[in-house]
Amino acid sequence: MKTFNYHSAKDVKEASKLASSNSAFLAGGMTTIPSMKLGLASYKDIIDIKRIKKLSGIKVSGKTVTIGATTKHSEVANSKDVKKAIPSLAALAEGIGDPQVRNRGTIGGSIANNDPAADYPSACIALNATIHTNNRSIDAEKFFRGMFETCLKSTEVIEAIEFSIPEKSSYQKLPNPASRYAIIGVYVAKHKTGINVGVTGAKSCVYNDKDLAGALTKNFSSSAIDSVKISSSGMNSDIHASSDYRANMVKAFAKKAVDAC
Amino acid sequence: MKKIALEVNGKKVTKEISDHTTLSGLLRDILNLTGTHIGCDTSQCGACVVHVDGKSIKSCTALAADLDGSKVTTIEGLASNGKLHPMQEAFKKMHGLQCGFCTPGMVMSAVDLLKNKKNPSDQEIRDWLEGNICRCTGYHNIVAAVKEAASKM
Known part of the structure; x- marks a missing residue:
């Protein structure tokens, strides 16, 4: 790993001030550190935000669940409040990586990295999340821009993610058996205001499948999905799954998710 | 520095x-x-x-x-006063290792599991050890060792 300067920020203001185009914020480090070791990334400054207390924790209000950026996957998975308000979100957290990754990895880190096969981005899309940073509040639909790309500026720190509590929801994924990343993950959520179908793993970036959502709006049952055609164009094709297989799995896992709602 | x-x-x-x-x-x-x-x-x-x-x-x-x-x-x-931890004893007794390279991680991971779950099922043990890779044993005796330790702890 190439050398860097390590800073532990005491508050968000300091973290943002230390940041530059040649720095990275460090939370769990479950992607950042391996990426640096593999030579895929290098930074002059690593700014640790783990010790900023206000960035961690879970709050449930009547309509939303707000999770601090440095809250660990294991904390979300084991939270009684999350299990009660949005059980599918706790289950998603429980299915990320392995126990040691869940003991370090954070929700803010996951969405800031925006891995095309990460789990949390699909939750943000399905649960109408608002991403609160030190500067602004961003709708999830605008936050995720492309492969490993978000609309965050280099000095911008995610503080919390606010999820709308749906009437019902389920996240179903076909995990890569080694990494537990999603080959396909489909998050179906039915809100009073409408239905979202967040899909991860399929394309270069998470997306809301409007065709599936449209069919489910007319009839919220897995049979409503049968007639929806999912095109494999633009879908990922790799050693784990071809684009045609992924297209088919989006449909299969959307049905599974609706049945589990 | x-x-x-x-x-x-x-x-x-x-x-x-x-x-x-x-x-x-x-x-x-x-x-x-x-x-x-x-x-x-x-x-x-x-x-x-x-x-x-x-x-x-x-x-x-x-x-x-x-x-x-x-x-x-x-x-x-893990060992105290020269006495192996029950998890270490169980790995030894149940032949939960062959080359031993993965064993320190397996043992530490398994000890953490038993802190939270006193009597895990085979499936719970396998799920918990998801992030520990062994290329020798096929995991069978590792699972048996964790169960053995659970019965002694």
Whole structure:
């Protein structure tokens, strides 16, 4: 790993001030550190935000669940409040990586990295999340821009993610058996205001499948999905799954998710 | 360079380290605690699992600088008064290892499991050991060892 300067920020203001185009914020480090070791990334400054207390924790209000950026996957998975308000979100957290990754990895880190096969981005899309940073509040639909790309500026720190509590929801994924990343993950959520179908793993970036959502709006049952055609164009094709297989799995896992709602 | 103070296996340690030193590097190269193994070095294989403040983590992917003030337990810290930990005994008794490279991580991970779940099922053990890779045993005897330890602890 190439050398860097390590800073532990005491508050968000300091973290943002230390940041530059040649720095990275460090939370769990479950992607950042391996990426640096593999030579895929290098930074002059690593700014640790783990010790900023206000960035961690879970709050449930009547309509939303707000999770601090440095809250660990294991904390979300084991939270009684999350299990009660949005059980599918706790289950998603429980299915990320392995126990040691869940003991370090954070929700803010996951969405800031925006891995095309990460789990949390699909939750943000399905649960109408608002991403609160030190500067602004961003709708999830605008936050995720492309492969490993978000609309965050280099000095911008995610503080919390606010999820709308749906009437019902389920996240179903076909995990890569080694990494537990999603080959396909489909998050179906039915809100009073409408239905979202967040899909991860399929394309270069998470997306809301409007065709599936449209069919489910007319009839919220897995049979409503049968007639929806999912095109494999633009879908990922790799050693784990071809684009045609992924297209088919989006449909299969959307049905599974609706049945589990 | 950063000066850090932490507790490793019950002993206070103060060291000057490079900013990019990992916990596994600190343990092995600076403190000579070579029981913690480095396999993949990118947090997939689990050979480097140790406990930090009571929770199992992969030490190859934690910066030592960020663990200032933490309590670390490694495989060397499990035995007490020359007596193996029940998990170590169980791995020995049930032949839960062959080459032994993954074993320190397996044992540390399994000890953390039993803290939270006293009598895990085979499936729960296999799920928990998801992040620990063994290329020798086929896992069968590892699961048997964890169950054996659970019955003794």
